[in-house]
Structure formats: C-alpha cells, structure tokens
Amino acid sequence: MVVFLGTQQALGEAQCNISSRRGTQLQMGMRLFLKDLCLLFKTQSERACCHDRLPHLTRVALPGTLPGKGVWSGVGARGEAARFPAARDLCVRPRSLAAPGRMAHVFVYGTLKTGQPNHRVLLEGAHGRAAFRGWGRTVEPYPLVIAGQRNIPRLLNLPGQGRRVAGEVYAVDEQMLRFLDEFEGCPDMYQRTRVTVAVEGAGGTLQCFVYTTATYPPEWVHLPYHDDYDSQGEHGLRYSPR
Numbered sequence: 001m002v003v004f005l006g007t008q009q010a011l012g013e014a015q016c017n018i019s020s021r022r023g024t025q026l027q028m029g030m031r032l033f034l035k036d037l038c039l040l041f042k043t044q045s046e047r048a049c050c051h052d053r054l055p056h057l058t059r060v061a062l063p064g065t066l067p068g069k070g071v072w073s074g075v076g077a078r079g080e081a082a083r084f085p086a087a088r089d090l091c092v093r094p095r096s097l098a099a100p101g102r103m104a105h106v107f108v109y110g111t112l113k114t115g116q117p118n119h120r121v122l123l124e125g126a127h128g129r130a131a132f133r134g135w136g137r138t139v140e141p142y143p144l145v146i147a148g149q150r151n152i153p154r155l156l157n158l159p160g161q162g163r164r165v166a167g168e169v170y171a172v173d174e175q176m177l178r179f180l181d182e183f184e185g186c187p188d189m190y191q192r193t194r195v196t197v198a199v200e201g202a203g204g205t206l207q208c209f210v211y212t213t214a215t216y217p218p219e220w221v222h223l224p225y226h227d228d229y230d231s232q233g234e235h236g237l238r239y240s241p242r
Helices: 002-050 176-183 218-222
Strands: 072-075 081-084 104-107 130-138 144-147 152-155 166-172 191-199 202-210
Touching: 104 130, 152 202, 166 176, 166 191, 191 218
Parallel strands: 104 202
Antiparallel strands: 072 081, 104 166, 130 166, 130 191, 144 152, 191 202
16 A cells, blocks of 8 residues: 555656646747747838838838937928937838839939939949939929038928929839939938829829938928929029039
C-alpha cells in the first residue's frame, strides 16, 4: 500500500512536471507567435504608410509642416494656426513603376514649363524620357506664389485656396521621375504629391504627380497668387538659377 501510494505520488509529480514544461513551452511558443505577428503588422503598416495603392506612390505631405522638426505651427486655408506632423515623414517617395516601360504623369507649373529656365532638363535624354501630353489646369485652386531669395515658384499644398493653376502634363519614365525628385529637392524643398488636372482638348481629368511645398513660412500664404507662371512676367520677380 505504501509502495502504491509512493508510486502514485511520483506519477503525479511527473505529470505536474510535464504539464509545467508544456505550459512553459506553450508560453514560449505564444510569445514567439505574438512577436512574429507584431513584426508582420509592423511591416504591413510601414508598407501601407510608405506606399499608396499606386505602385509608385506613397503618402502625401500636409501643409504647414517643417521637415525633420516634428511639428510646426502654420497657417491653414482659413488663416487659423494649425499643427501638423513632420513633412519628411509624409513625403511621397519614388518606387519602381513595376511594369517595364510604364510611364507616370507629371504636372509642371513653374520653371519646367516650355519656354521657362529649366525646361531643358525634360528634353535631355540622359535624365530619362519625358513626353508632352498636353496643357491643363488644376481642378482645385492652389496658391501659386513666387517666394524666396531666388524668386522660385511655389505651389503651396493648400487645395481650395488660390487659383486654378495652368501648366503642362508630361509622361515620364522611372529614371526621369527619380531625376525630378532629386532636381526638385524632394522631400526637403518640395514634396511630390498628387493633383487632379483638367487636360485641355481631352474633355476629362488626369491624376498627375506635382511638386508642391509644405515647408513654407506662414507669410507666404499672403503673397500674390498666380495662375500661369512666367519667369519674365509682369510681376518683375526674375528667377535666379542655382
């Protein structure tokens, strides 16, 4: 009887030890599973934040932000102060256009237009391909101002305020798109975002990339608004090349 009880007690302890080990293994397995799951969600979240549904598009910059500085107080479309996250974290980033030969549409409104100081960079084959697709205007009004020491045209990222801006639409390949990002100083000076353009003669609209700026001092909102930029225009503010 004593032997039986001792054996039963030993078996009970062994079962407890096995259960304990299994519980520990289960806890470790759950920890690893949750860790992998969190990593998966983090990766998917980063991808969702970095890329829009278009394969070469990511997040759009908000107006009134200062890149690399966290948040910055700016003046919104109605003139009131507002705070936004850092523009650097929200800038559209270039990504492969996926299919070989695929082209992206870019709307240019400033010095890249025909007859303007920097138009030549769209014509130089060393930077990639750019094909003219037509003239157009933004569907929504935007503040197009001439600002800074070099009198640079800036399209402030304040849709709904300003004027419908005239420009040209080009179809560009990935090499040209990346060159334009570098040429425009994206994301520090400009941010590549999307805009809807009414194309003249086409009877419809087109989604285009455009280089807007969200890194403006508040007083820029009160500068004169333009709808068709010309570096030699009556405004008298001559563009100063780099």
